[in-house]
Amino acid sequence: DYVIVNGEYIKRSEAKVDIEDRGYQFGDGVYEVIRVYNGKMFTASEHLERLIESGKKIGMEIPYTVSELKQLLVELITKNQLVLGTLYMQVTRGTSPRNHAFPAADVRPNLVVYSKEVGRPIENMQQGVKVILNEDIRWLLCDIKSLNLLGNLMAKQKAVEAGCFEAIQHRDGIVTEGSLSNISIIKDGKVITHPADNLILNGITRQKVLGICRNNDIPFAETTFTLEDLKNADEIFLSGTTVEVTPIIEIEGKKVGAGTVGPLTKKLQILFEGEIE
Numbered sequence: 001d002y003v004i005v006n007g008e009y010i011k012r013s014e015a016k017v018d019i020e021d022r023g024y025q026f027g028d029g030v031y032e033v034i035r036v037y038n039g040k041m042f043t044a045s046e047h048l049e050r051l052i053e054s055g056k057k058i059g060m061e062i063p064y065t066v067s068e069l070k071q072l073l074v075e076l077i078t079k080n081q082l083v084l085g086t087l088y089m090q091v092t093r094g095t096s097p098r099n100h101a102f103p104a105a106d107v108r109p110n111l112v113v114y115s116k117e118v119g120r121p122i123e124n125m126q127q128g129v130k131v132i133l134n135e136d137i138r139w140l141l142c143d144i145k146s147l148n149l150l151g152n153l154m155a156k157q158k159a160v161e162a163g164c165f166e167a168i169q170h171r172d173g174i175v176t177e178g179s180l181s182n183i184s185i186i187k188d189g190k191v192i193t194h195p196a197d198n199l200i201l202n203g204i205t206r207q208k209v210l211g212i213c214r215n216n217d218i219p220f221a222e223t224t225f226t227l228e229d230l231k232n233a234d235e236i237f238l239s240g241t242t243v244e245v246t247p248i249i250e251i252e253g254k255k256v257g258a259g260t261v262g263p264l265t266k267k268l269q270i271l272f273e274g275e276i277e
């Protein structure tokens, strides 16, 4: 397979990262994961705009426009003959002698992109997943898709060790998001999800699902909800590029609703599937 390093297509085995790349050394950079269905990127513009926004939020100017990035990615999909999978892309603040302060303006950010074949998460979507609860110990700029993922990794690992798929994080009794996905609850026919503020990543899938609600007269609200609300929810689902719309059927051993995939979650899954070309 080919990968992209700073605009060049090279073989993966030939790609190199300097030991003083700031992403490698500090996690000083931002990233995106884009889904590819039928050889086409799903919601590419939204992801690429967020990448550039994430860069801005950490004071890093990404030296590509959305359309330049799109062209690069389309070419990679073609070169790798990718049909169903993901693109991972990251931009770091560049290579420079280790120094906490940002490097001089002439240090260019480093862009890396690679593709991976991945099937859709059919089993999880059909059967639902189990989750644990975990205190949200992350920093207060979770809206940035930062390479610094230690808080998320530790949460996910805890879930895996408990035989669960995701860790649902909460801060001061308020449910925020998973380690790699957003979470919504359904109560009395209404979809409720944390507002898009600094405490969560404003997922592209989350936004897509809310758009589906809007277009299909499904009541929804972007308001905070508590651990108590979570326990009393009729249905709960995760959303994200890799999980699509995945139902949660059990929280720390306690069943959600009837412990099966609920009707509104099912409906959202079908409507989401309809968005995929």
Ligand code: PDD
Residues within 6 Å of the ligand: 033, 152, 177, 178, 179, 180, 181, 182, 201, 202, 203, 204, 205, 206, 239, 240, 241, 242
């Ligand atoms: N994760 N919240 C967090 C913390 C995430 O890492 C992600 C995505 C989401 C969902 O965002 P979106 O719908 O835009 O994919 C929410 C990616 C897929 C990852 O880190 O692999």
